Amino acid sequence: MSTLVTGARGKVGQALVGRLHSAGHAVRAASSHPARLTVPTGVETRELVLDRPETFPAALDGVRQVFLYPEPAGIHELIAAAGAAGVEHVVLLSSSSVLAPGAADDPLASHSLKVEQALAASALTCTFLRPDAFASNSFGWAYPIGRSLPVQLAHPDAHIAPIHPDDIADIAYEALTGDLLTGRRLTLTGPESLTFRRQLAVLADAIGREIPVEQITRAEAERQMAAHMPAPMVSSLLDLWEAANHGPATVADTTETLLGRPARTYAQWARENAAAFAGH
Template identity: 35%
Template sequence: MRELFMIVVTGATGNVGRSLVRILADAGRRVTATSRRISDADVPRGVRHHRVDLTTPEVLRPVLDGADALFLHDTATSAHLLRPQDILDAAKAGGVGRVVVLSSQGVATRPASASHGIVGRSIEDAVRRSGMDWTILRPGGFHSNAYAWSESVRTRRTVAAPFGDIGLPTVDPADIAGVAAAALHEDGHAGQVYELTGPALTTPRQRVRAIGDALGEPVRFVEQTRDEARAEMLRFMPEPVVETTLAILGEPTPAERRVSPDVERVLGRAPGSFADWARRHAAAFR
């Protein structure tokens, strides 16, 4: 197996990117971490970091010089502004031969959705055409989406959410990072599309109960109507993203409810449960 000399991680301060940088650094890989806002406090000692906005890919060019692999993270809020071909051209010019892209399950399950399917597909297609070895990661919902409840749990020990008894196999961002790390520095992942889920379906009501168990005291669940949830989500999410998100939460397709074997196939262990995630991150809810 060829040792990759340097790996560039975009979105390095996010839930996946932060874990990925740590995994790679702990494995002794040379890592360059990039994000719109990043400082020494955001990365392990010895990890180089740069402030980079992917919507202006020309600033990425010097960061990619001499790199062997790239982790490309398309954020839901700005993916429509990305020029993926420009980013990939810069990567190829810098010597990158391998790219791992964090996409979305919605590319397959919601292909007509502008926020989840159309934009994500355009990025995936650019990666496939890039001439580099590529791996595509398609997670569903993240365990860490529960951070949206942290303030109400801390202040009122209450969570309000819609569709309380509809289950989805949300995934631990640390497991996404683990799969990304394997694809970045191991052979055998080129041309693969991995669908990443947790080990089981969990409902919002069950996830709230797991947070309460992690805290050692009950957290009350209040079920919102769809309209109530929509009004709240519109305060911080674009309307197309809100509509697709509510459709997934309220009327998931069979594919969105399927537990994928891909995390275990790549990592050699079962994916982490939401309860495990809640115990590790209980401090956020205290």
């Protein structure tokens, strides 16, 4: 029986496919565009589009476990198809935002919460991984940094505890290959609380030059962010960062507490990805 990894083009999914395959586990990678997947030799690929239930049976055939990216569209049909295929366990890449007050009405949190609720109501054994901010969110700063422009932020002193995507992949691997994490709801963070300003200082060390930071108004931040995402999501993020101004972020579960292995730091992520901020 195989493990199906959805969203296998993403950093976490791609890393998880590699870990499972290297350890000798049968793994199948799924994507809405399987031809674009880069997978190790011998790994099966399948099309799986979460709002197209006709893609579910072939993707799930012979699968015992699923690593699932959250998408409310088609989730009830996917659960039904998983049950019919004999799937026993789903590991969901959810979000810590589902724990916030008002999550059901929040455009960001509700996306993952709807999937959690549907899975919790099913007969499947479910493990929910709820990471907080990803270290890789910093790629959003690559354009100004690469052009030696200031990074403009409405809340440069907001605190987060960014998690390295490889730590999420390690925890997902353990959830799929052992019993320690089965059925648990885990809030995941990196090992330290950092402000955005401090993250940029760490990135500056990694690339060997100063990164100027410029504080802007909320209105200006809304204007800039609206070019890339819907207005309700912009408001949700800015509200989140405003609330995070008031003290260090909570450090929750990490690879240290869950797996007994040191958690990767933001500085390690910055060194590994320094080339992305070098400009062109």
